[in-house]
Amino acid sequence: MTILVLLGSRNACCVTATVILIKGGEVVNHDLQMKADVLIKDGLIAEVAPNIKAPAGAKVIDASGSYVMPGGIDPHTHLAMPFMGQVACDDFYSGQAAALAGGTTMHIDFALPVNHNLLAGFKEWQAKAQLACADYGFHMAVTKWNSQVAEDMGKLVQQGINSFKFFMAYKGALMVNDEELLQGFVRCRQLGALPQVHAENGEAVALGQQLVFEAGITGPEGHALSRPAVLEGEATGRAIRLASFVGVPLYVVHVMSIDAMEEVARARKAGLPIIGEPVASGLALDESAMWDANFTKAAAAVMSPPIRSKQHGVALKKALAGGLLQLVATDHAVFNSSQKAVGRGDFRVIPNGVNGLEERMHVVWQEMVVSGLITPRDFVRITSTAAAQIFNVYPRKGCIAPGSDADVIVLDPRVKHTISAATHHSRIDTNVYEGKEIQGKVTVTISRGRLVWFEGKLNVEPGSGRFIPLPTHGPLFDGIDKAGADTAARLVKAFAAENGATPVVREDA
Numbered sequence: 001m002t003i004l005v006l007l008g009s010r011n012a013c014c015v016t017a018t019v020i021l022i023k024g025g026e027v028v029n030h031d032l033q034m035k036a037d038v039l040i041k042d043g044l045i046a047e048v049a050p051n052i053k054a055p056a057g058a059k060v061i062d063a064s065g066s067y068v069m070p071g072g073i074d075p076h077t078h079l080a081m082p083f084m085g086q087v088a089c090d091d092f093y094s095g096q097a098a099a100l101a102g103g104t105t106m107h108i109d110f111a112l113p114v115n116h117n118l119l120a121g122f123k124e125w126q127a128k129a130q131l132a133c134a135d136y137g138f139h140m141a142v143t144k145w146n147s148q149v150a151e152d153m154g155k156l157v158q159q160g161i162n163s164f165k166f167f168m169a170y171k172g173a174l175m176v177n178d179e180e181l182l183q184g185f186v187r188c189r190q191l192g193a194l195p196q197v198h199a200e201n202g203e204a205v206a207l208g209q210q211l212v213f214e215a216g217i218t219g220p221e222g223h224a225l226s227r228p229a230v231l232e233g234e235a236t237g238r239a240i241r242l243a244s245f246v247g248v249p250l251y252v253v254h255v256m257s258i259d260a261m262e263e264v265a266r267a268r269k270a271g272l273p274i275i276g277e278p279v280a281s282g283l284a285l286d287e288s289a290m291w292d293a294n295f296t297k298a299a300a301a302v303m304s305p306p307i308r309s310k311q312h313g314v315a316l317k318k319a320l321a322g323g324l325l326q327l328v329a330t331d332h333a334v335f336n337s338s339q340k341a342v343g344r345g346d347f348r349v350i351p352n353g354v355n356g357l358e359e360r361m362h363v364v365w366q367e368m369v370v371s372g373l374i375t376p377r378d379f380v381r382i383t384s385t386a387a388a389q390i391f392n393v394y395p396r397k398g399c400i401a402p403g404s405d406a407d408v409i410v411l412d413p414r415v416k417h418t419i420s421a422a423t424h425h426s427r428i429d430t431n432v433y434e435g436k437e438i439q440g441k442v443t444v445t446i447s448r449g450r451l452v453w454f455e456g457k458l459n460v461e462p463g464s465g466r467f468i469p470l471p472t473h474g475p476l477f478d479g480i481d482k483a484g485a486d487t488a489a490r491l492v493k494a495f496a497a498e499n500g501a502t503p504v505v506r507e508d509a
């Protein structure tokens with residue numbers, strides 16, 4: 001039956017059905033596409049089958065001609081992030097509302113330490129998330145190494161964090177050195193947590209910025225010129241090798257270049273558990289935006305690693321289609337035109353970040369499915385299922401099956417629309433995809449059984465979101481000794497294969 005829930009004065013008109021029947025659609029999971037109905041009851045998928053009879057009082061949605069897919073999961077976002085002297089202008093309400101309007105029903109945000117203190121950082125982001133209106137998880141960044149950090153990582157895995165991020169760039173701000181990176185990797189191995197890296201050589205970036213600026217290039221194009229793909233490739237390769245030395249999997253965020261993608265591909269070919277995450281902007285855009293004569297437009301495209309030239313985007317899409325890269329995020333970190341304007345005359349201080357939470361599903365659909373590179377099943381895998389599996393919340397998330405959370409979208413492939421800041425739901429006043437035409441539209445978003453996006457209207461309330469704890473020991477962590485004491489033994493064994501691993505006794509020692 002439908003319960004009329006008065007969601008507070010602002011949304012008295014909203015009605016939250018507890019029973020929804022989606023009829024006549026093509027249900028698409030990462031491994032199966034079939035014509036079927038989907039029955040949703042009390043926030044969960046109750047039944048997936050052809051010709052389900054609508055229970056009395058159910059809200060019936062006609063999905064004929066459309067795809068019915070798992071809600072998108074964006075594994076890389078920065079809501080309300082303090083960075084480079086600004087605070088990202090999307091908070092947990094506006095950012096998540098935008099995500100729901102674009103068919104993403106869960107995201108994993110990066111909690112940053114406060115004065116290098118991880119527990120303080122986690123608390124800070126939990127407070128930010130009070131405004132949430134959708135499901136979310138957290139990664140935790142590590143920006144310094146000491147015994148307190150090691151101890152706090154252990155506490156955080158008990159509180160639903162299963163991945164820790166290390167920035168190899170942003171010297172003097174978030175950046176860690178190799179010693180700290182190695183310590184962090186060893187600790188991740190002990191905890192069965194997944195290390196992630198922002199892979200650029202931060203020392204070289206700092207030099208590049210200084211040289212380009214002193215050469216008189218001060219505009220946003222200087223950002224692209226100062227941190228070329230070779231610096232992303234170097235750090236990606238280095239991080240992968242250090243991870244394999246320690247014996248941990250590695251998740252490389254925002255793979256923006258051929259250089260980095262090829263490091264990931266080579267590692268995977270060698271059998272290493274390396275995950276490469278391109279982002280929507282790296283697939284669909286190219287660096288020419290940073291050469292735009294209009295500063296606001298050029299600065300809007302400033303993110304790190306920089307969006308590269310066209311051939312990089314083409315190669316990333318093929319790598320994603322071929323499985324060399326595994327899933328797509330956004331790195332949504334939005335600074336509006338007045339915030340970006342602090343970098344007029346000095347590209348080095350333009351707050352880094354672009355939008356994507358609302359656009360990702362449409363941009364990936366256009367660039368990957370409409371283009372013929374992948375199937376709708378692959379689309380589900382790279383926008384939802386892979387993230388659920390890597391962060392160990394599958395099949396609760398990332399699939400349409402009885403018992404799974406009712407995070408469901410209806411995408412009508414017949415509807416054409418154009419992306420624009422004039423119609424988007426983010427608080428940012430620019431849109432890096434401005435004017436991009438999309439063939440296919442998310443017409444319905446259901447989040448935990450709530451009809452949150454329907455007939456072009458959002459029905460969400462701040463505070464109605466939910467923290468999703470991410471358990472460790474997902475599929476990538478089989479057999480890792482929690483104590484981590486095996487690291488040394490493993491190293492000796494792995495690197496002393498030919499000559500045996502026992503110490504040599506020498507008569508002349």
Ligand SMILES: C[C@@H](CNC(N)=O)C(=O)O
Nearest residue numbers: 198303304331333352353
């Ligand atoms: C600081 C954060 C967002 N900004 C960006 N990628 O330019 C990141 O580097 O992931």
Ligand SMILES: [Zn+2]
Nearest residue numbers: 011013014459
């Ligand atoms: Zn309403």
Ligand SMILES: [Zn+2]
Nearest residue numbers: 198254304305
């Ligand atoms: Zn980054």
Ligand SMILES: [Zn+2]
Nearest residue numbers: 076077078331
């Ligand atoms: Zn990021």
